[in-house]
Amino acid sequence: MRNRLRRATRSLRSADRGFVIGSASWPRTAADRGLRQLTVLADHGKLWFAIAGVLATRKGPWRRAALRGAASIALSSAVTNGLGKALLRRRRPAVHLLPRHRRLRTPPSSSSFPSGHAASAMAFTTAVGVESPVLGLALVPLAGTVAYSRVHTGVHWPSDVVFGMALGAGVAMATIRWWPLRASPARPRRRAPALPTGEGLLLLVNPSSGIRDPSAELADRWPSAVLLHPRPGTDLIDELNAHLDRAPRVAALGVAGGDGSVAAAAAVAADRGLPLLVIPTGTLNHFARDLGITGTQDSAAALAAGSAVQVHLGAVRIDGGARQRFVNTAGVGGYPELVRLRERWQPRWGKWPAAAFALLRVLIEAEPLPVLIDGRPHRIWLLFVGSSTYQPRAFAPSWRPRLNDGVLDVRYIRADLALSRTRFIAGALSGALVHNRAYVQRELERVSIEVLGAPTTLAADGELGRTGRVFDFTAHHAVLDVYS
Structure with missing residues (x-):
């Protein structure tokens, strides 16, 4: 030899x-x-x-x-x-x-x-x-x-x-x-009302969620649509419901804005049994990208053809209060800070570098959070809950091949192991995070998170929300047809 x-x-x-x-x-x-x-x-x-x-x-x-x-x-x-x-x-x-x-x-x-x-x-x-x-x-x-x-x-x-x-x-x-490849999504197609001129479309336009006001462009594209501009300081869900109660005939509900605005419109559309049109004009448009919508042209083509897909919405109840729906993700612990840093750095560095550096900083600065997960005690650094299963299965979940699989994608980083942060970082760098003991990923229909200590903030769909101690998450709480 x-x-x-x-x-x-x-x-x-x-x-x-x-x-x-x-x-x-x-x-x-x-x-x-x-x-x-x-x-x-x-x-x-x-x-x-x-x-x-x-x-x-x-x-x-x-x-x-x-x-x-x-x-x-x-x-x-x-x-x-x-x-x-x-x-x-x-x-x-x-x-x-x-x-x-x-x-x-x-x-x-x-x-x-x-x-x-x-x-x-x-x-x-x-x-x-x-x-x-x-x-x-x-x-x-x-x-x-x-x-x-x-x-x-x-x-x-x-x-x-x-x-x-x-x-x-x-x-x-x-x-x-x-960094796995983003595969073509496989979703069952649905039929929705075809509204090429926007007749029967109530369109919520939230200029504050983006860098410019798209109202003139949208009114020109859908001259028969009714455009609704939210009043500053009002709740989007309350305003939509109030307008729908007065509107004579609405065949579809639309929203032009970011993920926070989309989540509000999705909750109302699900309650009313209306199909939802998403126009990505906000700073965060993750839901639109998972639908395959990259701009107004894609939304217009789907609305004119009456082409839609079925979407399941996740939901969370905080301290036994009213149920809040989310279209993308929610989380507690260091997750709210991770979201804030990632979105602040993403325009300058790109999504993956921003996510990596945000996670690293959160892991360095965060304090362990004692919680009960379905009644069992744990100490975690952060917890992520996705509506439907995200890819990749390891570091930085960023997209979904399906939006209607009826499960929650629950992931958290353990803080109850020796050198847990070092183990997690080593697993992420080696590409073997799925088999890492410091990292847990499960697919569940429901999960309860009880914080053992001071109330913590929930981050949902890229926005910081209410604080609480008990967070009850549920998958497949509502079914929604979304133009795509």
């Missing part, structure tokens, strides 16, 4: 040297200068980070591709420079093997194996392709050219480049373990 490995190594080195010496006789062309400039441009990932910046200007797959690509470059660079070059020392090709016009002015002096440029190029391209195959294919020629430029300029052997590309692709695919 050892002799075979030695023979394979000698053959590889001979092939490397043969290619470099053979290519030295190629005639001089304009491509020589272009390859030198390209390889310098790709130093330290500058080329790929610039492309990521362009991709990040567009929401959806492009922005996710940019974030996954940037993360893959960082990981591949750490593996290549921190492990590969440190453990597998190899001399770079001798500069005299190639003509002067192809050499770099300041060639690198680190270990030749593997090629960091090739690893970064393939890591970024593969990561982009994971989110958007079309974009990934478009980047393949550029990535291949950057990788080859390292051989053409004499700073790497061909095998350095091949192994670097394989390493980069592997790192990019490994990110799926921590």
Whole structure:
């Protein structure tokens, strides 16, 4: 076995040297200068980070591709420079093997194996392709050219480049373990009234939940709709119910705003048996994204076609009081602070980095919360309850493949284990959080949380709500048809 490995190594080195010496006789062309400039441009990932910046200007797959690509470059660079070059020392090709016009002015002096440029190029391209195959294919020629430029300029052997590309692709695919792909949702389709001009539509418009007032645009798109603007300081549910009691005929209820406004409208629509139209104009639009609605155009198409999906709403009763419905998530402990920090940092850093840093800060600063979960004593750092099952199953739950599975997604981080926070962070970084004792994830139809101490605040659908000691959560409390 050892002799075979030695023979394979000698053959590889001979092939490397043969290619470099053979290519030295190629005639001089304009491509020589272009390859030198390209390889310098790709130093330290500058080329790929610039492309990521362009991709990040567009929401959806492009922005996710940019974030996954940037993360893959960082990981591949750490593996290549921190492990590969440190453990597998190899001399770079001798500069005299190639003509002067192809050499770099300041060639690198680190270990030749593997090629960091090739690893970064393939890591970024593969990561982009994971989110958007079309974009990934478009980047393949550029990535291949950057990788080859390292051989053409004499700073790497061909095998350095091949192994670097394989390493980069592997790192990019490994990110799926921590950051699973967002699959196409599978939901039963429903029929709802088709209202192309908005006739029979009562549309709640909450300008305070977004960065601008969309009233003029919505009135132009649905001229027959009735637009309702809430009065400052009033309860949205009370105002909607009061208007519906006076309205002659309403076929559907609409809401233009963020998740807090949507939750209020959803509660009223469920009570009244009305289909709900969601127009994402708020700062938080997680529910709309789970519906597959990215803007007003999507909402208009669904309303005109009468196309809807069935949604189950979660509910919570605080200290035995009135039941409060939620469309996305609710939580106690450090969760309210996590929500506040994540939403404050998300516009600047993106969702995943903001969620990670918010969680880290909460875990560092939070005090353990003693609670009874269905009557059993626990100490936790934070507790998350989702309406329907969220993905990924481990760190940073962010989307739902179904909105009507009739369960609560209950997750909490234990504080009653030695080094529980360290265990949780290690599990999150290793991608093995599902099997981590410090992290609990269960799917339940109902759960009761009793706080053993001072009353704590409930965060629901991105907004801080009432305080209390006993929180009774229920799944599948109401069924709602939502245009999608």
